[in-house]
Structures are given as C-alpha cells and as structure tokens.
Amino acid sequence: MAATRIRLRTGVAVLAVASLVATAPAQAGPPAEPPEYTITVNPAGRGAALGPQQYGVFFEDINYAADGGLYAELLRNRSFEFLPVDNRAFTGLTGxxxxxxxxxxxxxxxxxxxxxxxxxxxxxxxxxxxxxxxxxxxxxxxxxxxxxxxxxxxxxxxxxxxxxxxxxxxxxxxxxxxxxxxxxxxxxxxxxxxxxxxxxxxxxxxxxxxxxxxxxxxxxxxxxxxxxxxxxxxxxTFKGRRNGLRKDLAQKVADLHPGFVRFPGGCLVNTGSMYGYDAAANYPRARAFQWKDTVGPVESRATNANFWGYNQSYGLGYYEYFQFAEDIGAMALPVVPALVTGCGQNRATGDEALLRRHIQDTLDLIEFANGPVTSTWGGLRADMGHPKPFGLTHVAVGNEENLPNEYFANFLRFRAAIAQRYPEIVVVSNSGPDDAGGTFDDLWAKNKAAGVQMVDEHYYNNPAWFLQNNRRYDAYDRNGPKVFLGEYASRDAKWFNSLAEGAYMTGLERNADVVRMASYAPLFANIDNTQWRPDLIWFDNDESWGTTSYQMQKLFMNNVGDRVLPSTFTGPPGSTDPKPITGGIGLSTWGTASTYDDVKVTGTDGTVLFSDDFNGGNADRWTPVEPRGTWSVVNGAYAQSDAVAEDTLVKAGNITATDYDLTLKATKQSGREGFLIAFGVQPNNELYWWNIGGWNNTQGAIQKGEGGGKEVIYAKPQTIESGHTYDVRISVRGTRMTLFLDGVEWGSYDDNQAPGQPFAQVVTQDDGTGEMIVKVVNAQDKPAATKLDLGRRVKGTATMTVLTGDPGEQNTRTAEPILPVTTTLRGVKQRFMHTFPANSVTFLRIRTR
Known part of the structure; x- marks a missing residue:
C-alpha cells in the first residue's frame, strides 16, 4: 500500500494520502434528506487539554512479536537455549x-x-x-x-x-x-x-x-x-541500528506517531514473578521478565520461557525498548513485576527478600534510564552506546492484578521506595483485568484513598459495549487518579469493531482531563503463530499489514489536536429501553468435569417455568450449543465427564418471564476450573454466564456473550472445592441479576444500559495550524445527514479524510479494503450541511478565520 501521511504534530502542515486523493474535490451542501443530526461547537468554551501522550502503543512479546517479529534476528534459537524445561517440545537443536x-x-x-x-x-x-x-x-x-x-x-x-x-x-x-x-x-x-x-x-x-x-x-x-x-x-534495520528492529514493522509503529511505548507486557510481566533461580542448576529458568536479564552484550543475555508458550532471546531488551521509544519520539513506560501473579495464575509470593530485590531492581532500572555515566547502571547504559539519559518519567508496577490486598500492599512498598529516591517519577498502579466488578471497585477505592497519580485500566469487550459506554469517563472524579487505558480492543478484527473503537475514542478525547493515555492492544501478531486476537499489525516473514483498527488508530493518533472544543449533538430518538433478561438456560464447563441436578426455573408467583431432575434417565430436553465434551445422565444427574474439554454448553427451555429464579445443584468432579451456568440464552448465542471458579479456579465472573465473544461485566476472586455440591440460585428481575451460592449472596449486576448510539463526535483545536478538527463516527448502515454549526467564521475548504467500507470487511495480507481517502471539501461555512457515509469515520480539518 502507499504510505499515508496526514498531519503529524502541532505546527506541521497537512499532507494528503498521495495515492488515494480523489481527483475532484467534494462539495459541502444540503444533503439529499433533511438532516437527522446536528453538531454544535462552542468555540469559546474550554474543553480538556490533549497532551502529547494521549495515544500510544503497547508492546508485549505475544504472537511471536519479538523474536521472529519486531526483533530483526533471522535465525531461530541462535544460542541453542531452547530446552525441555521451558517447553517439552523443545530441544537444544530446535530450529x-x-x-x-x-x-x-x-x-x-x-x-x-x-x-x-x-x-x-x-x-x-x-x-x-x-x-x-x-x-x-x-x-x-x-x-x-x-x-x-x-x-x-x-x-x-x-x-x-x-x-x-x-x-x-x-x-x-x-x-x-x-x-x-x-x-x-x-x-x-x-x-x-x-x-x-x-x-x-x-x-x-x-x-x-x-x-x-x-x-x-x-x-x-x-x-x-x-x-x-x-x-x-x-x-x-530501522534507523540503521545494530541489533536493531525489523524495518517495516518498526516503521508501521512510527507512522502512528505514538506518544508513549508501554513495554514489555502484559501477562508476560506479572506472571511467574515468584520464579527465581533453579537451585540445582544455579541458573534462572521460567521466571518473569526482569530487565537486568535483557541488557549488556547480547551474547551475555538470558533466554527465557515466555508466558505465551515459546522462548524469547532477550536480544530485544530494555535498552532497545528505550532506544526505540526515543527514535520515534515517544515516552518510554516500562512495567515491572509486582510479585503478585494474574492472568489465571493468581498467587502472591509472600517472600520478603524477593520483594526487596525487585524493588531494588526497579530503582536500578530508573538509574539505568536516567543515571549519570558515573553511576553503576547509568555507566552500563553509556557502555551500550547511550551516555545521554533516556529521560524516564513513568514506571508502572504490576499488571491486571486479581488479588487486590496483596497487590496493593506491594505497590505501596514500590511507590514509597521510588518516591524517596526519585520523587519526580510517576508510579502507575492498576485496577485489575476488567472494566467493572469487585476487584475493579476494590482497587479503585484503594488507589483513590492512597492518592495514586495514575491507574491502568484494561478491558477487551464486544462492539456493543464500546458503543454503549461512550460516556464511561464523564462521571469519573476529576480530582481523583488519572486513567491510563493501557489495553483495550473490540473482540474481532472487522471494520465494525474498529468503528465501535473509534466511537469510543471520541469519548476518551472528550474526557482527556481524566484519560491521559490510551493504547490499543496487542500491537503485533505473526500470522503463523498467534495466541491472541484481535491485533493491530499482522505480519509474516517478509510482509506486514495494518488491520482496520490500525487505520482507525492511525487517523486518531495523527490528528489529536491540543485541546477539546466543547460540542453537542442531537440525533433521531433511538431505543432507550434496556432489554430484560429472557431466553433459555444453559449448563457449561471449561476444563472441568462437573455434574448438575435439580434444575428449576420459578416465577415470582411460584409458577414452575422449567424443571428437570434427570430422574427419567435422559436429558432429551437439552440441546448442545457448543458440541464439545461428553454429556450423559449418570445416577439421576446430568454430567459432563471430559475434564479437558473447554467451552461446552447445553441449553434448554425458553423463559419469557422477566422476573424469575433459576436454581440448581452443581458439583465439580475434577479439572482445573469450576463450572458455568448460562441464562438469557438467545438463538443468536447472546447469553449471560455465571462463571464460578474460572481462570484456573481463582475468580468468579458474570460474563455477557455477544457478537461471538464473552466479556466480563462483573468479577471478583472465587475458588470452589471439588466434590462439594453447591446450591446455585440466579435471581433475575428485569435487567438485574443477583447470584447466590449456598444461600449466600455472591454478587449482583444491573445490565440496564440502552443500545449504544451509533453516531459519535468530538471536536478539537490544533493551536499550531489554527485548525478545528471535527471527528465523526457513523457506525450504522445508513448515511447520517448532518447540520454543523462551528460557531465561528472559517475558510471555505477543509481537508477531509474518510475511512469507510462494509462493516464485515477485514484488512488481510492479500487485500486492504479499509484505507484512508483524503480529499478537499469545498463549501465549508460557519453553518453548513454534510452527509457522513454509512459505516464511516470522517475527519475534517477546517482552518478558522
């Protein structure tokens, strides 16, 4: 594809997409239909300031993103360190x-x-x-x-x-x-x-x-x-660096003009924190990413087992991360282990000596980045070729922590030690792995009470969630900790997912006084070695291509502006009524053998709406939805006996009542997780799941299935026992669900959000160019005829960049149907009409008089 160049930074002129500019300018004017939407800008208002770190990138060595990816080394297992202790499939001669x-x-x-x-x-x-x-x-x-x-x-x-x-x-x-x-x-x-x-x-x-x-x-x-x-x-290599980066991949990141680079993870960081040296071999194996393993001469660096199932050579280490951030004009944001693991391995070390060592390692890291050449670690930086300090300003401690008490106690120890020696460093905390729930609420309360400067939020949700939650940060405390949205994405790689993300990003900008930094995740994926989807940039051995979300991120990141201009919009009335929870019920397992019995649904008036005690010796009322696992009636109960099968699901009934109680008995027989109860199951596989003892039997969650994925809407720590028969009750009242385990309330959640607004907008000001940037996302299958009132006199033309296409389109190795088209829009006035295409994002850069 042709290189795209839009406006890069304040004071730099707009450059169009050379090969994609239309031959004739577009003309603003009355739309064919009366306008359905109006956008009104208040140019005298003072919206949030947009900082240089508003958007950035998050790099984690997942999907073979480093070795075989961004790191330019062409040989696999170059130092013969791939061993069975790291992966049973490995030998020293792997590769x-x-x-x-x-x-x-x-x-x-x-x-x-x-x-x-x-x-x-x-x-x-x-x-x-x-x-x-x-x-x-x-x-x-x-x-x-x-x-x-x-x-x-x-x-x-x-x-x-x-x-x-x-x-x-x-x-x-x-x-x-x-x-x-x-x-x-x-x-x-x-x-x-x-x-x-x-x-x-x-x-x-x-x-x-x-x-x-x-x-x-x-x-x-x-x-x-x-x-x-x-x-x-x-x-x-990129910038001609020795031991450098693959040029096309690094350039795609540079073309985003990110304000920061978060590295090296992720689950890569906060899992395995307790692993230390193998006492028998006096050699580190399978331990968390620790920065001292990754610096110095390349031949002296460790090779380590990666959380994602392969090995990493550490040729791409902390020095290279800092250098890359500097090369692309971004702030470096390293993440260090907090000695509390997450990502399905929730444990806390409790090892005081190990905690002190990791705190000292973090202090040494700051010295490596910022210390003088006369210091121990600053001297090493100089020896590696960079005598000038890198200018580190932020350090994040931990990632997606599921044990709030243990994590926060450690975080406070890290923060105190850093503040004593380096008071200028911002120490970033986090709020767990989800956008809501018990862990999220607990950690946010702790962060606020402790006066934490910045909190890292992560979530991966369906498109509908992003459309529904455009105003999520409107209600955040303006005087509380600032938000670093370190990981987010809509769960698929289609254009509609990107549209939902773009609509959400207008809310991030509107709330830039709270959300100071945001980064889509993950960044890279090797088409032949993938552990996680979706991803921003895909590649094989010699080619790379940006997803539709890459194009969306690039458009926003290259057109941020300096401050938000307050604006309002009106549109046609949509459905404002949330849907009550109705539909079928389901039984499910994930890596567990479990038994269910005495399933009953009862209305609030006592009417039995469904009942099955399996005493007849069959389960002919149940239909497989996900035909996995081995289901059979055993001793008058319904059992799924395959302790390895994942994502099994059988469903029954069709509950049309809006107020009811689902009760049953559930017993975990064996396996690594717990069991799952589904309700509100719809023919299109929309459903709710109570995941009891999920994530390797460490956490419980309410999950909402929609659009082919399941998002966590409420979660907190939970462990269940094998062999114990649990009394389960799910009380549904319209949109509210209240969950009971053995007669004790476990949690509740009200899914009372109305369908999301498909039309979103934000307006920002570029002080350097004197341009107003109108950003509109129209995530619906029809054009949006719109009246714009800019509130001030403007030049008669605007630079218009549009991304549009079928909502099911994807950018692939062989075709990239979603690419920006930049044209000149004429007939622009203080008040003018414009029709925004269906399924599109449009940026108008308008010079004011």
Missing part, C-alpha cells in the same frame, strides 16, 4: 537440522558444561567432525516458520562465537541457500583458531530474493568445534 556433505561425517549435539560461553548463555553446539578432505558436517537453520527472508543485493551480517580443539584450526563455511539447496549467495569462509571463545563474522549478499532461505554452517576436517550465538542480521 536446527544436522547435515553433512561430500562424504563428511560427524555428530551434532548441544552441551552445557564448563566450556560454555558464559553463565547466562550456557548451552552451545558441539560439532564432532571426522571428515575426509573436502567433506563437511554442520547444521542448517530455516529461520522462523517458512524460512529466512532474503532480498537480492541486500547485506546480511553473519556472526558466531566459536572455539576448536583442532591444532591447525577448523575451517568454517557459511552458506545461504533455498529450501532445495540452491545457493543464494557466495559462501563466507573463516577458520576457527584456538580453544577459547572468539567472535567470527562477515557479510553475505544474496544474488536472488527468496522467502524460504536457509543458512548452513559447515565445519571441515576433524576434531571438535563448538559454536554459540549463530546470528544472521539484516544490515538494513
């Missing part, structure tokens, strides 16, 4: 294939002994060669997924640490070739001398382009040669 040729013979194995490269890079390759003249033995690396991507004429830097016991030395030959063995570049030849580790390298220049390249290292002669840190790096 490598032993090969031999021309009559050569030998053996390739990985070894961890006293001959290792260093204490953090312990495993290396041992090649025992016994080859006649001309024969060789070696190993081949196919890179990530389909192969090593290579461009004809480009330079690739090869490097390796090697040692040999052959007195005359061991000749090495490095070859680039395709999957069939055809050479792609002239070979690189070096001779390893001596039995001490030394670095060898050179440049390879392919004569042909290939996306299925291979690199083979061949050893000739006899004897034992040891290899470690076998690397192939493109010379052409």
């Amino acid at each position: 490598w294939t032993p090969v031999a040729g021309d009559g050569g013979a030998g053996n390739a194995s990985t070894v961890d002994d006293d001959a290792r490269l260093n204490e953090r890079n312990r495993t290396y390759l041992k090649l025992s060669a016994n080859s006649p003249a001309g024969g060789w033995t070696g190993v081949t690396n196919a890179g990530f997924d389909t192969g090593v991507p290579l461009k004809a004429g480009a330079a690739y830097d090869f490097s390796v640490f090697a040692r040999t016991d052959a007195v005359a030395g061991t000749p090495l030959e490095v070859v680039l070739h395709d999957a069939a063995g055809n050479p792609l570049a002239a070979p690189l030849r070096r001779t390893v001398q001596g039995d001490g580790w030394a670095a060898y390298g050179g440049t390879l220049t392919p004569s042909a382009t290939s996306d299925v390249g291979r690199l083979t290292v061949r050893a000739f002669g006899t004897g034992t040669v040891r290899l470690d840190m076998v690397s192939l790096f493109p010379r052409d």
